[in-house]
Structures are given as C-alpha cells and as structure tokens.
Amino acid sequence: MAIEIPKNLDELPTTRPRYVGRGIRRVEDVGLLTGRVEFVDDVVLPRMLHCAILRSPFPHARITGVDTQAAEALEGVAAVVTGEDARRWSLPAQSSPEGWGTHCIAGDKVHYVGEPVAAVAASSRRVAEDALELIEVDYEPLEPVADPFKAMKPESPQVLDAQETNVMLDRVFTWGDVDGAFAEAAHVFQEKFRWNRLGANPTETFGCISEWDPMSLDLTIHGSIQSPGMFGLGRAATFSLPSNKVNIISHAHGGSFGGKGGTRGCDISCLLSRKVDGRPVKWIEDRGEYLLSGGGQAWDRHYEVALAVDAQGIVSGLKVGLVDDLGATGEAYGAISAAKPLAAFTGPYTIPVAQYDLKLVATNKLPCGPYRGMGPPPHFFVLEQMMDIAARSLGEDPAEFRRKNFIPADQFPYTIASGNEYDSGNYGEVLDQVLALSDYSALRAAQVEARAEGRLVGVGVANAIEPGVFDWNAYAIVGMPGTGVPEGATVNIDILGNATVRVGFSLEGQGQYTLVCQLVADYFGYEPENVRVVQLDTQSAPPSFGPGGSRLGVAITGAVLGACERIREKMARVVAVLMQSEPENIEFMDGKFTLKGAPGAEMTVAEVAGTMLARSDLLPPDIDPRPEATHVWTAAGRTPADEEGRAKSYLTAAHAVHIVQVEIDPETGMVEIQRYCLADDCGTRLNPDTVEGQTEGSVVQGIGAALLEEYVYDEDAQPLTTSFMDYLMPTVFDAPKLEMVAVETPSPFTPLGAKGCGEGAIHTTPAAVMCAINDALAPLGTSAREVPAAPMRLWKLIKEARERASDENNNY
Amino acid sequence: MASEQPQQGGIRLKVRVNGEQHESVVDPRMNLADYLREELRLTATHVGCEHGVCGICNVLVDGQTVRSCLMLAVQVDGKEVLTVEGLAEGGKLHPIQEAFIEEHGLQCGFCTGGFMMAICELFDRNPSPSEEEIKEVVGGQICRCTGYNAILRSVQNAAAKMGASRS
Numbered sequence: 013m014a015i016e017i018p019k020n021l022d023e024l025p026t027t028r029p030r031y032v033g034r035g036i037r038r039v040e041d042v043g044l045l046t047g048r049v050e051f052v053d054d055v056v057l058p059r060m061l062h063c064a065i066l067r068s069p070f071p072h073a074r075i076t077g078v079d080t081q082a083a084e085a086l087e088g089v090a091a092v093v094t095g096e097d098a099r100r101w102s103l104p105a106q107s108s109p110e111g112w113g114t115h116c117i118a119g120d121k122v123h124y125v126g127e128p129v130a131a132v133a134a135s136s137r138r139v140a141e142d143a144l145e146l147i148e149v150d151y152e153p154l155e156p157v158a159d160p161f162k163a164m165k166p167e168s169p170q171v172l173d174a175q176e177t178n179v180m181l182d183r184v185f186t187w188g189d190v191d192g193a194f195a196e197a198a199h200v201f202q203e204k205f206r207w208n209r210l211g212a213n214p215t216e217t218f219g220c221i222s223e224w225d226p227m228s229l230d231l232t233i234h235g236s237i238q239s240p241g242m243f244g245l246g247r248a249a250t251f252s253l254p255s256n257k258v259n260i261i262s263h264a265h266g267g268s269f270g271g272k273g274g275t276r277g278c279d280i281s282c283l284l285s286r287k288v289d290g291r292p293v294k295w296i297e298d299r300g301e302y303l304l305s306g307g308g309q310a311w312d313r314h315y316e317v318a319l320a321v322d323a324q325g326i327v328s329g330l331k332v333g334l335v336d337d338l339g340a341t342g343e344a345y346g347a348i349s350a351a352k353p354l355a356a357f358t359g360p361y362t363i364p365v366a367q368y369d370l371k372l373v374a375t376n377k378l379p380c381g382p383y384r385g386m387g388p389p390p391h392f393f394v395l396e397q398m399m400d401i402a403a404r405s406l407g408e409d410p411a412e413f414r415r416k417n418f419i420p421a422d423q424f425p426y427t428i429a430s431g432n433e434y435d436s437g438n439y440g441e442v443l444d445q446v447l448a449l450s451d452y453s454a455l456r457a458a459q460v461e462a463r464a465e466g467r468l469v470g471v472g473v474a475n476a477i478e479p480g481v482f483d484w485n486a487y488a489i490v491g492m493p494g495t496g497v498p499e500g501a502t503v504n505i506d507i508l509g510n511a512t513v514r515v516g517f518s519l520e521g522q523g524q525y526t527l528v529c530q531l532v533a534d535y536f537g538y539e540p541e542n543v544r545v546v547q548l549d550t551q552s553a554p555p556s557f558g559p560g561g562s563r564l565g566v567a568i569t570g571a572v573l574g575a576c577e578r579i580r581e582k583m584a585r586v587v588a589v590l591m592q593s594e595p596e597n598i599e600f601m602d603g604k605f606t607l608k609g610a611p612g613a614e615m616t617v618a619e620v621a622g623t624m625l626a627r628s629d630l631l632p633p634d635i636d637p638r639p640e641a642t643h644v645w646t647a648a649g650r651t652p653a654d655e656e657g658r659a660k661s662y663l664t665a666a667h668a669v670h671i672v673q674v675e676i677d678p679e680t681g682m683v684e685i686q687r688y689c690l691a692d693d694c695g696t697r698l699n700p701d702t703v704e705g706q707t708e709g710s711v712v713q714g715i716g717a718a719l720l721e722e723y724v725y726d727e728d729a730q731p732l733t734t735s736f737m738d739y740l741m742p743t744v745f746d747a748p749k750l751e752m753v754a755v756e757t758p759s760p761f762t763p764l765g766a767k768g769c770g771e772g773a774i775h776t777t778p779a780a781v782m783c784a785i786n787d788a789l790a791p792l793g794t795s796a797r798e799v800p801a802a803p804m805r806l807w808k809l810i811k812e813a814r815e816r817a818s819d820e821n822n823n824y
Numbered sequence: 825m826a827s828e829q830p831q832q833g834g835i836r837l838k839v840r841v842n843g844e845q846h847e848s849v850v851d852p853r854m855n856l857a858d859y860l861r862e863e864l865r866l867t868a869t870h871v872g873c874e875h876g877v878c879g880i881c882n883v884l885v886d887g888q889t890v891r892s893c894l895m896l897a898v899q900v901d902g903k904e905v906l907t908v909e910g911l912a913e914g915g916k917l918h919p920i921q922e923a924f925i926e927e928h929g930l931q932c933g934f935c936t937g938g939f940m941m942a943i944c945e946l947f948d949r950n951p952s953p954s955e956e957e958i959k960e961v962v963g964g965q966i967c968r969c970t971g972y973n974a975i976l977r978s979v980q981n982a983a984a985k986m987g988a989s990r991s
Contacts, residue, residue, distance in 0.1 A: 032953075035928070037925055037926070038928070040933070041924070041925045041930060042917070042921075042925070044932075044933025044936065044942070045908075045917070045921040045924055045925065045930065045933065045936060045937075046868065046908065046909070046911070046912050046917070047866075047867060047868020047869075047908045047909055047919070047937060048868075049933065050867075051867075051870065051934065053861075053870075053871070054861075054867035056865075138851070138853065138854075212968075213930070213968060214932070214934075214968055215870075215872045215878065215880055215934045215935045215966065215967065215968050215969075216870065216872070216932070216934045249923050250955070264932075264933075265932065265934075266872075266932045266933070266934025266935070267931070267932040267934060267968050267969055268868065269968070297873065298874055299872065299873040299875065299878075299954050300874070300875075344831055427829045433826070485856070519932070519933075520930065520932060521930075521931035521933070521969050523931070633845030684874060703968060704928075705928050705931055705969075705974060707933065708970060708971035708972075708973045708974060709968070709971040710971070711971055712971035712972065713968070713971075732945075734877055735873075735877070736873050736877035736878060736966070737875075737877060741878075741965050741966050741968070742971075742972075743962075743964075743965075743966065743972070744959050744962045744963045744972040744975070744976065745963050746957065747972040747973060749972050749973065750971070750973055
C-alpha cells in the first residue's frame with residue numbers, strides 16, 4: 013500500500029503539533045556538555061597502535077630513496093609503510109576526475125607539500141613521531157607550479173607524470189542564445205574577481221581507528237566520518253574489497269562543514285593495520301596536519317564575468333569564466349564544487365540565458381576538497397558584485413535593481429537556464445522584510461552624513477539561493493554519475509510502547525537527532541525526550557548518506573515520517589482485527605486508534621504494540637507482528653543531466669537577503685561591521701532554534717571568508733599558513749550581533765514543506781560584506797575584487813586611490 | 825593501550841583532579857591534555873589545535889584557566905585540576921551547562937568544554953560580568969559552529985542563574 017508522507021504540518025496525525033515547528037531542548041546536549049559523548053580520539057581498543065605520517069617538505073620532487081630501517085628498529089615501533097605498500101595493497105584515489113587520482117602514500121614523486129611519504133605504527137603517538145625523524149627520504153626537487161595560469165601553458169612543469177597536461181577539464185557550457193543576448197544588450201558589464209583558498213577547519217580534526225584483518229580481509233573503521241556509507245564504498249574501491257567486507261563505525265564528530273577529509277590518513281592507517289596482522293591502528297590528524305594537508309582547503313578561484321543588461325535594466329545574459337585551481341590531484345571531490353553552481357547559476361533572477369567557461373587546473377598545492385556550500389558561495393560572490401556594478405553604473409538602488417530582476421512569486425516552480433527547477437519562493441517579500449528590519453532608508457541617510465564627514469561607510473545588499481537536498485546529477489559535468497540519494501530510518505515501538513529510531517549517521521552538530529525525536533513525538537503522541545535515537549554502523553544501518561548538500565533535515569524527515577506511516581498502517585490493520593472491523597474504519601489521531609462511529613473504542617500506540625508483540629497469536633497470519641518499519645526516502649522527480657549538464661538536481665531552493673553596514677578605517681584598512689540584518693526563507697522551519705543556529709554560524713563563517721581566512725602559498729607553492737596564528741578563524745570579536753527575520757514559503761515537493769538550510773548564510777554573507785565594502789569605497793573611485801578583503805589589501809586600494817586623486821588634482 | 829610503558833626517566837606526579845587524588849609516573853614530555861585523556865581517561869577535555877590558540881582544551885589549574893596542550897603534566901604536581909567531568913555534581917548539571925542547553929550555545933559540542941572552563945574562572949573572579957568582560961574571555965577561544973551569538977547569550981543566562989542561586 014502506498015504511503016503518504018505529510019506535506020505540511022496540518023497533515024500530521026495530531027490536533028496541533030506540539031514539537032515540530034518549535035525550538036526545543038536538544039536531546040544531544042547533555043551528553044556533549046558532560047563529555048560523555050564518545051569522539052573517536054576517546055576510543056581505546058585492545059592492542060591498539062598509533063600512527064604518525066611523514067610528509068613531503070617539497071611541493072614537487074622526485075623520490076629517489078626511502079630508508080626506514082632505523083625507524084623500524086626503534087623500540088615501540090610495530091611497522092612502517094611507504095609508497096611501495098600503498099601500491100601493493102591499494103588503488104589510487106577514486107575521488108579525483110578520472111585518471112587524476114594518486115595513491116595515499118607517494119611513490120616516485122611528491123606533488124605538494126604535506127603529501128604522505130611514509131608512516132609509522134607504534135606503541136604511542138609520541139614514539140611514532142620519534143620514528144618519523146629516523147626515516148631518510150632522498151628527494152630530487154623539481155620545479156613546482158603554483159599559478160593555474162602558468163600551469164595551463166604547454167611549457168609548465170607537469171604535476172602528474174601520468175598526464176600530458178595540467179588541465180583536468182576545459183569546457184564551455186552554454187544554455188540558450190548567450191551571444192545573441194550580449195549582442196543585443198543595452199549595457200554589458202565585465203569584471204575579474206579572485207577568491208582565495210580557504211576551508212572548513214572544524215574544531216575536531218579527522219581521526220580514525222582502522223582494523224584490517226589480513227586473513228579474512230574484513231576492514232572495520234571507527235572514525236569521525238561525515239558520510240559513513242560513501243566513505244565505506246570508497247575504502248572498498250581503494251582496497252579492492254567487496255563492499256560488505258567494510259564496516260564503518262562513525263563517531264560523533266566535532267563539526268565537519270564538508271571539510272573533515274581524512275581519506276588518505278585513513279587509508280594509511282588501514283595499510284599499517286594490515287601490516288601488523290590486523291591490530292587496530294589509530295590515526296588522529298593534528299591541527300598542523302589539517303592546515304597543511306587536511307581535507308579543508310577549498311575554492312581557489314579566478315573569475316572573469318560578464319553581465320548583459322537591457323534598456324529597462326533587466327539582466328538578459330550572464331557569462332562566467334572560472335579557472336579553478338584544484339591543487340595537485342583533484343581528489344576529495346573538489347571538482348564537484350565547480351559543478352554545483354549549475355543548481356542555482358542565475359541566482360534568484362530571471363536571467364534567461366547563461367554560459368559557464370570552466371577550467372579545472374592542477375597545481376603543486378594541496379588538492380581542494382569540499383566546504384560548506386560546496387562551490388556556490390564564490391559564485392554568488394561574483395554574481396552579486398556584478399549586480400552592484402550594473403546598478404551603480406545605471407544609477408539604480410541595489411535593492412530595487414535586484415527586485416526588478418527577481419523571479420516573480422507566481423512563477424514557481426521555475427526552471428533556470430542551467431536546468432534546475434526551483435520549488436518555491438517569495439523573493440520580494442524576503443527583501444521587504446529585511447529592508448524593514450534594517451530601516452534601509454535610515455541606513456542610506458546615515459551613509460550620506462558619514463560620507464559628508466569623509467568617513468568610508470557602506471551598505472551592502474546581497475541575496476542568494478541555497479540549493480537544498482543535493483542529488484549526484486548536479487555534478488554530472490565533472491563526471492559524477494547517477495541520480496538519487498536515499499536516506500533511511502527504522503522506527504521501532506517496543507513491547508511497552510517506547511520508540512527507538514535507528515539511523516545511519518552520527519552527531520555532527522545540526523541537531524538532527526532532536527528533529528527525529530520531534531517528528532516521532534508529534535506523530536505518535538509521545539514526548540521527545542522519551543524517543544531514543546540510535547546510530548548504526550554501515551553494515552547494519554538502513555541506506556544512508558547522512559548530512560551533506562543541505563539535505564539531511566528534509567531527507568530524515570521523509571524517512572522518519574515514512575516509517576511512522578508504515579507503522580500506523582500496520583497497526584490500523586491490527587486494530588481492525590481486534591475491533592472486528594476493516595482498516596478503513598480505523599482512525600488515528602493524537603496517539604490513539606479509534607473506530608469510526610464507535611465512541612470509546614480506542615487503543616493507544618503502546619497498547620497496540622504490546623498486543624502485537626505479546627499476543628501475536630491474535631494477529632492474522634499475514635501481518636508481521638513487529639511494530640517496526642523502515643522507510644527509505646529519496647527526492648522524487650530528479651532527472652539525469654543532459655549534454656550541457658542540465659538536470660532537475662537539488663530539490664529545494666531557499667532564499668535569503670542580507671543587508672550589511674560597514675565602516676572602513678582608511679588608515680588601517682580594517683573593516684568594522686556595524687549592522688548585520690538578514691531575512692531568509694527556507695520553507696517550513698521544523699526547529700526554528702536550530703535553523704537560527706545554522707544561520708548564525710554560517711554568517712560568521714561567511715565573515716571569515718570575506719575578511720580573514722586564506723590559505724596562503726608562496727610562488728613556489730610552499731604553504732605559509734600552517735597554524736591558527738596564520739590562518740585566521742573568526743572569534744567573538746569578528747561576530748556582529750545578528751538581526752534576523754524569517755519568511756516561510758513551504759516547498760510543495762518536500763515532507764512538511766521544509767527546505768535544505770544547513771549550509772545557509774555562507775551563500776550570501778561574503779557577497780553582502782563585499783558589496784558593503786565596495787559601497788564604502790565608491791566615493792574613492794576604487795573597488796575591491798578579492799577575498800578576503802584583509803586590511804592590507806584594502807589599505808593598498810585606498811592609498812592608491814588617494815594618490816590617483818591627488819595626481820589628478822595636481823594636474824589641474 | 826594508549827599509554828607508554830613506565831619510563832626509565834619517568835617523573836612521579838601527585839595531583840588532585842576533580843577532587844580525586846591521583847599518583848602517576850609520567851614521561852617528562854607528556855602534556856597535561858594527554859595526561860588527563862590517556863592516563864586518567866578523562867576524555868571530556870578535547871584537543872583542538874595543540875598550539876594554544878583555540879582554547880578547546882582549557883582546564884582550571886588552581887582556579888586559573890590553562891591550555892592543557894601547552895602545560896606539561898609534571899607542572900601540575902601538587903596542584904588542583906578541574907575538568908569538564910568535574911562540573912556536574914550528583915547527577916545535576918552545572919548552571920553553565922544548563923544555560924548552554926537553554927540558549928543553544930553549542931552545536932557539535934566539541935569546543936564547548938573549553939568555553940565552560942574559562943567561564944567558570946570568569947565567574948569566580950566576577951559573578952556579574954559585563955558583555956565586554958564576557959567577550960574578553962570568550963574571545964580567547966574558537967568555536968566553528970555557533971557564530972558566538974548563542975555563546976554570549978549562554979554566558980549571560982548562566983550569570984543570571986548563578987546570581988539567583990547566590991542571593
């Protein structure tokens with residue numbers, strides 16, 4: 013029997029939702045706050061060894077010898093592995109564009125600073141690190157290439173021996189008559205932008221404990237793993253194991269933001285375990301390793317963008333040229349970040365035609381991986397700058413210029429030029445809300461006064477689409493095959509009526525276990541704190557991807573409600589038998605089954621569950637007596653990508669408008685954020701408090717991107733930012749007080765109308781802050797086109813602008 | 825096991841941790857975070873950067889906030905250490921922990937212990953700190969999830985709770 017998942021809160025079998033749609037105490041918190049939640053580094057297994065990894069100091073060098081004898085002789089050392097072991101027992105990374113993966117330990121050549129060259133398993137991490145110092149590696153340094161434009165030239169050093177070029181992909185995707193639009197445009201605006209490398213930096217680095225039995229070849233991995241199912245499949249592919257031989261036990265982890273990484277280190281610990289006869293080998297990445305060579309570097313981009321605008325100020329075409337420096341091997345799915353913008357290429361606007369000239373280039377830097385937002389934040393950063401450039405040139409207010417280009421509220425679902433379909437939206441309303449919240453006209457009036465005093469005060473208005481509930485088809489242009497990302501949950505009611513939900517993902521911070529409890533509580537008339545959520549390992553869990561691509565809130569809601577529906581349907585059949593009626597006469601509301609037209613004939617969920625388990629003899633033989641059901645939810649209606657990459661991919665399109673007021677100190681180039689207001693619409697808010705938490709955190713990550721964070725490499729590809737003294741993370745002093753307002757336009761396509769919202773504000777914040785900075789700089793006739801807009805960069809722009817102005821004055 | 829064999833050059837250490845007396849022989853180079861986590865198995869002290877910037881590994885040594893990644897275990901000989909495990913008592917959460925729950929002051933929870941320990945010290949010195957004084961303490965550490973607004977609210981809430989319990 014087909015089940016119907018409630019499309020909105022009114023369809024839940026409760027008179028009034030008591031928990032869904034409200035902020036409640038998180039079920040995760042007590043364990044986290046008392047230190048009882050077990051992170052992977054807290055785990056100690058019998059006979060466990062500790063791994064340390066020797067890394068290349070050269071960005072590009074031939075390895076002519078590795079001598080591990082002295083290390084192996086050190087007391088406490090159990091094993092040493094080198095590139096030879098990696099080649100014997102594993103395959104190159106499968107997460108690179110085809111043909112670009114390398115082994116987890118370098119063989120003949122190193123391709124970036126920090127690439128593993130050898131590793132040790134020893135009685136403690138301290139002994140393992142001592143042993144690293146005894147390993148002798150002979151290098152013959154080669155000329156490195158750090159600049160993707162140099163790397164594209166034929167005379168460039170070749171990063172990978174196996175390739176004849178450093179260009180992984182060079183293609184132009186065209187959606188509609190772009191040349192025609194630009195030929196007919198009343199105005200064409202062009203600009204270049206630079207988005208420097210930054211990254212996730214969760215407070216917990218990656219860690220794992222690997223046990224690979226050389227006899228049975230069973231591989232068990234404990235780890236701080238964001239996507240356990242995918243991770244397990246990846247290890248099976250890397251080690252040529254049947255997928256059912258690999259079991260992943262993911263532990264609660266200290267954030268991820270896509271940048272947990274860890275596959276190389278994990279693979280190395282697996283090789284070591286195999287070499288020591290299957291003893292567990294723990295590898296905990298330290299912060300230095302994370303910053304030097306972890307999973308957290310992303311988006312090293314050079315943009316060249318053009319916007320066509322007609323005589324009425326309507327944007328008629330968009331061309332984006334992107335040279336994306338993916339680092340040495342493109343592993344860790346970094347290429348996906350360049351493809352994801354297709355899910356929302358033209359933002360919230362009606363821009364009918366667009367073009368994407370995309371070049372993925374290898375250099376001797378760390379391979380780029382995922383980070384929160386997975387690519388669109390830089391894309392919106394450039395699109396919103398272009399909107400401001402056009403508005404300023406046409407003398408229009410940036411808010412109103414955007415408004416007249418918005419997709420109107422009555423045109424959803426709306427298919428954009430790059431192929432995705434937006435589910436719903438009310439962009440004008442979101443804009444109105446934040447204009448009112450910020451008292452926009454007063455901000456502008458204050459700006460006029462400040463400018464009259466010679467102060468550099470600016471107001472930025474920017475908005476973006478957050479694609480939610482990802483699908484693999486969005487990444488077809490970089491070779492990711494497939495459509496459909498299932499998420500499952502099993503709901504079980506025990507003999508005393510208590511509910512347990514079994515899921516396949518671990519705690520990461522977004523409060524998904526609380527959401528599960530809210531859903532079950534409202535569905536069955538329970539209290540959230542009495543619902544237990546249990547995480548299973550990959551050999552026991554229902555199909556699961558876990559968090560990623562702003563999907564889990566929507567997907568787990570579908571899975572849990574689907575499982576609840578299945579239990580209700582099964583219980584209604586049981587109740588019908590017991591009440592000597594038919595299932596269609598049984599109604600379910602507020603946790604009670606009742607018989608239509610028979611007042612007083614009712615059973616609670618607990619009574620039905622108890623009867624099913626204790627008196628299964630009373631049930632008809634075709635009813636499975638377990639009050640338990642599993643539902644696997646997958647987004648409906650997704651389509652395979654066409655030749656130009658067009659697909660119905662991400663299921664939901666959330667929208668936000670941010671208004672930021674900044675002042676720049678011309679003497680130092682420091683930016684002070686004076687007001688930060690935002691309105692956002694992510695459909696039905698299943699837990700407004702946790703949504704707000706995601707937004708607040710994402711704004712501050714966006715501020716980090718706009719003003720602080722940068723992985724700096726010198727021109728020889730040596731990394732210069734390898735501690736938190738150099739890589740600047742936002743602190744409380746960088747976090748403005750946030751003023752927020754919510755608009756709720758439910759999605760017609762999702763359970764309860766919710767949209768993906770976890771990645772959130774980072775889509776908009778860097779654009780909004782940069783729009784404000786450029787608004788402040790406008791009177792000087794200069795503009796900043798590079799993030800982070802660090803004081804040194806702005807100070808230089810201001811100084812140059814003033815020198816130009818004084819030269820011009822002198823010429824009069 | 826995680827710990828090394830007793831060292832030849834091991835140093836004897838007596839320390840009171842969360843009210844409990846411990847005696848150990850430790851490697852002179854072992855830092856306090858590793859001692860707490862590996863020797864005493866008090867794993868609520870998390871390690872975030874190991875170079876003293878992030879503040880996640882904060883513990884109190886004789887009432888002072890200390891980065892346990894930067895202090896050697898032998899330096900706490902004869903001293904009193906308080907860790908996150910020492911906050912809740914008798915099955916009841918500390919008011920700071922309660923406040924973090926109420927204000928959603930944590931998401932992944934990995935860094936929260938370090939914040940709570942530093943805030944404990946702040947309240948010992950100053951039971952009703954101003955927002956600037958709170959920022960001065962919170963500004964010494966890194967949280968990647970919350971964006972700090974909720975942490976500030978949590979500290980203000982905790983101050984109110986503790987003030988109420990005193991009066």
